[in-house]
Amino acid sequence: MENLSKDSLKKNPEFPKDRLEICISGSGGQGILLAGIVLAKAALREGKNATQTQSYGPESRGGASRCEVVISRGEIDYPKIMKIDLLLALTQEALQKQLPNLRQDGSTIYDSVFVKEPPPGLKNFLAVPFTQIAIEKFQNVLVANMVALGALVGISHVVSRETVKTTLLSSVRQNFQEINLKALQRGFEEADRYLAEKEKK
Amino acid sequence: MSHVIPPVSAQAMLMQGNEACAQAALDVGMRFFAGYPITPSTEIAEALAERLPKVGGTFIQMEDEIASIGAILGASLAGRKSMTATSGPGFSLMQELIGLGCLCEIPCVIVNVQRGGPSTGLPTAPAQGDIMQARWGTHGDHPIVVLSPSSVTEMYELTVAAFNIAEALRNPVILLPDEIIAHMREKIQIPETIKIVDRLKPDQPPEKYKPYAIKEGELVPRLANFGEGYRFNVTSLIHDETGFPSGSPQVTETLLKRLMQKVESSRKEITFVESRDLEDARVVLFSCGSTVRSMKEAAREARQKGLKVGWIKTGTVWPFPDEVFQNLPPNVKTVLVCEMNLGMLVHEVRRSAPDRIRVESVAIANGCFITPQEIVSGIETVYEGGR
Structure with a gap:
């Protein structure tokens, strides 16, 4: 995932220069919007x-939902x-639907x-049971989005x-700061594990 | 009368278009909101429901959109800067009372965040299908000003402008964003100061006061606010300077022409147009609202392919900025109008551009945000042609 390093924002010579496009996709209610806003x-x-x-879609929960974040120096x-x-795909449907738009x-x-x-043939990927981690480790399925955001930031260094x-601390209510922060941290750990394994290879 | 006050928050931040609209309305002194929340405008009502009461303002969730615009017209007549926010289905319901606002010269701001139509259409999808409705949705000859922001910053700026124009002209002003601009979050630097215009008050004592009398050299009546000691009568019938009905042909003609003249005479101050690379352009792109974003990207891509392309964007949809097309440099062969409907602005450009200029359109109405690729392929199609 070297192409996502912070420096790529400077170096990428191709048009559109300086532009990084992130898609967080899943199902309504999984918190993908908050993850995108924090990013x-x-x-x-x-x-x-x-x-x-x-x-x-018109549903408040359950429908396919997509959050797009574009980051640039310009x-x-x-x-x-x-x-x-x-x-970042949080459902099977989201992954299938967005893959055709993925850069090579x-x-x-x-x-x-x-x-x-x-x-089959998916390259450059990291698979983590975010939802399971959220339930088992934090007894709260709602923080799966922050575990995922932690992994995303951890491996990409986009910020x-x-x-x-x-x-994150300035974006969620005080009562929920600690659990969200821990979830984010847990995501960083997943990223570290991935990066370490990659190093070994 | 205008003055400058510092808004509450003067720092760069990530903000949603709808939030920027609510922030601007509060900063410019709007203190009465009545509405019936509807996607994709809901966040405006949501923000104001929370924030208006804290600054001594009033928020009312009405039973429907007809009642909503009725409430804001009433509040405005009582002196409050007032606004409502809706989307296509609600905007359709409001049309009758928009006419009342125009004829009775009641300042107010109506935000219509466009979504896919007709009818309830596509509630969460972007579109620009209300361009003509915003101009001619209510019956009869009437003046109207319609503004279309293309960024979160412009959502703020044009909301401020909408109130100032409404107050200066005593006319409803329509802010016409689309779903993309309303829901998008991006960086905004709230200005440290903003210019605020307030309606003029009567300069006659109550016994000499005529509500719709026009002073020499002015076009806008100095109507008293209800409850400030002046005799008060407002009617939706054609009326004379006393505010009471009149069937006189002369009164009618004078009134209708003056109403139109209010907007016509302000064209310069209320037209917000920007352009780029027209000097050597063979093809000039034109758009408003979120389409501007795709248009700029498309223009850049076209230039990289060696095509001489410039662009014009307008923040003012009505009155339509005819003068921009009348004065295009001789190198311009084609204007390519980009819009998210099946072709509305294109007819206005055809009407205002000289005969030597060919006017074509990229008209996309499929519930998706118009893409730079769609515009680039439009450029490639028309590039070699022209008159």
Whole structure:
């Protein structure tokens, strides 16, 4: 996932320059919107530009839902995704639906609790049972999104871990700060494990 | 009368378009909101329900959109800066009373966040299908100003402008964002100060006061707010300067022409247009609202392919900025109008552009945000042609 390092924002010589496109996709109620908002806010905190948009159906819960975050050092004109650099999929349907939009060298993170049949030939991926971790470790399924965000930031360095932590604290109510922060931290650990294994290879 | 006050929060932040609209309304002094929440405008009502009472304002969730606009017209007549927010289905219901606002010269701001139509259509999908309805949705000759933001920052700026224009002209102003701009979050730097315009008050004592009398050199009546000691009568019938009904042909014609003249005479101050790379452009793109974002990206891609493409964006949809097309440089062969409907703005451009210019359109109405690719392929199709 070297292509996602912080420096790639500077170096990428191709048009659209300086542009990183992240798609967080799943089902309504999984907290993908909050994850995207925290990510976009964190990017702003680091002096970058970010846009966050969403697509969803008329249902308030349960329908397919997608959150798009574009991060750039320059002005962002087109605020939605053209080709996904980094895909976080929290359901089988979301993964299947978004894969055709993934850049060839793009990376995928998915929740292995809901994605039972990852497409054969998938490259550059990290599979973590986010939902299971949230339930077993935190007794709260709602923080699966933060475990996933931790993994996303942990392996991509699109923003620093410190920045995302600070941003998270300012984005959730005090009662929920601790559990969300711990969930995020747990996501970092998953990322570290992945990065260490990659190192060994 | 205008003054400058610092808004509450002056820092760069990530904000949603709808939140920026609510923030701007509070900053400009809006203190009465009545509405019936509807996607994709709901966050405006949500924010104001929480924040208006804290600044001494009033928030009312009404039984429907007809009642909502009725309430804001009433509040405005009583002196409050008022607003409502809705989407296509609610905007349709409001049309009759928009006409009342125009004829009785009641300042107010109506936000219509466009979604896919007709009818309840596609509640969560972007569209720009209400361009013509915003101009001609209510019956009869009437003046209207319609503004279309293309970023979260413009959502703020044009909300402020909408109130200022409404107050200056004593006319309803329609803010016409689309789902993309309303729901998108991006960076906004809330300005440290904003210009605020307030309606003029009568300069005559109550015994000499005529509500719809027009002073020499002015076009807007100095109507008293209800409850401030002046005799008060407002009617939706054609009326003379006393505010009471009149069937006189002369009164009718003078009134209707003055109403239109209010907006026409302000064209310069209320037209927000930007353009780029027109000097050498063969094809000029034109759009408003979120389509501007795809248009700019498309123009950049086209330039990289060596195509001479420029663009014009407008924040003012009505009155339509005819003058921009009348004064295009001679190198421009084609104007390509980009919009998320089956072709509305394109007819206005055809009407205002000189005969030598060919006007074509990229008109997308499929519930999806228009893409730079769709516009680039439109450019490639028209590039070699022209008159």
